Amino acid sequence: MLNYSTSEENYIKAIYHLQKEGSVTTNELAAELQTRPASVTDMMKKLRTKKLVHYEAYKGFKLTVDGKKLALLIIRRHRLWEFFLAEKLKFSWEEVHAVAEDLEHVSSKKLIDKLDEFLGFPRYDPHGDPIPDASGKIETGKQVCLSDLPLNTTAIVCYVSDQSSAMLELLSHKKIGLGTKLEVKKKFSFDQSLEIKLRQQSATNISGDLAKNIFVKYDE
């Protein structure tokens, strides 16, 4: 496996988190990475020459097989470091993410595989997200209630248990439907309400009652 820059790795990771069936758009990626659409176009041309994304002008992008492999490797590094920070160094759940963002770009294969072994081959990181194994396999497709979804994990709405018109009205007002991709950004213990983020939109809040009726699937 070649070596990629921190910037390239961050783009690959972001595309992985945004893409599922469909392809990812320039604006979506720019929003995700807090950068400008023009920068995204530049990088996509570069990643295309490296055969990490499929890309034609104006048509969005998707990871290639190699791109997906790289994404899973970066996610593996990230989640193993998160586990290490929480389990061994006693960092709190909220703190691990930021530090792991840096550690995930240290690219020694041996380091990560030995770390994995040292940690006892953990299957989930401290937020509950599955950790890809050394060959890049990751647990997939588990369906969970939105109120149980770990923070900052992209998931897709796949089922709504209450289908009353009152509920559907609320959902359509919030622009949530089957197939909608979202992440939970914060959980408020006081009333079980959640702050969630939809693709390309700013964060919004939903009540605990609503969350209990929405079911989501992890991304592959």
Add this chain to the structure above:
Amino acid sequence: MLNYSTSEENYIKAIYHLQKEGSVTTNELAAELQTRPASVTDMMKKLRTKKLVHYEAYKGFKLTVDGKKLALLIIRRHRLWEFFLAEKLKFSWEEVHAVAEDLEHVSSKKLIDKLDEFLGFPRYDPHGDPIPDASGKIETGKQVCLSDLPLNTTAIVCYVSDQSSAMLELLSHKKIGLGTKLEVKKKFSFDQSLEIKLRQQSATNISGDLAKNIFVKYDE
């Protein structure tokens, strides 16, 4: 403490290892970092504006108080990671250095202090080099026989036990004298001979008998 780029940190670390009493020259630093003298000049101007080095054109450079603090912090990170890799992940002594070169640039203060605690506040890294504490203090001035000096550690010749003319002739031929800065690059167990490197010169070999008569001090 501000954040510095990997490149800036590598320059600071290299100056620290080369400097002791005297100041460091452009060519020395270029040789150490495998770069060009012109690049060194460029970087020195930048580090001067950041008040990390004292520098006037054509007069060499020295770390400022802040520069030295930063150097000790980077060395602390490096050596703690080396200890972690050897002790916890079971890397061999020869392997730890390269990986620690990457890990040392992850700059979270909390990460390093918690790692230190997790490791039990070790005082020496796997090569025997002392590890600076959280406040930047490092064990200093210990005098050791050259044959006991850990690999890749800059030290200064401070005493020669045999002062026969035969010995002094050999020393002057090798350009070794009191105050000479050197590092041991390899140790050959077969005959106790050493491969050492002097500032700006390529590696040379010395016999075990000679090494036993040379004493060195660690840099501050």
Add this chain to the structure above:
DNA sequence: TCTTTGTTTTAGATTTGTCTAAAAAATATT
């Protein structure tokens, strides 16, 4: 279909860190 709106790309500039080649300064030699 034509037009308006919004998205994406291009063109050109900027920053960081590097380089080569040439000029300037310091050191060594005769």
Add this chain to the structure above:
DNA sequence: AATATTTTTTAGACAAATCTAAAACAAAGA
């Protein structure tokens, strides 16, 4: 001291990753 050699700096260029502003394209509305 004058000259030659070595060291260091300057000047100008380049690659990576980003930006702004403007142009090209796609999608939506009239």
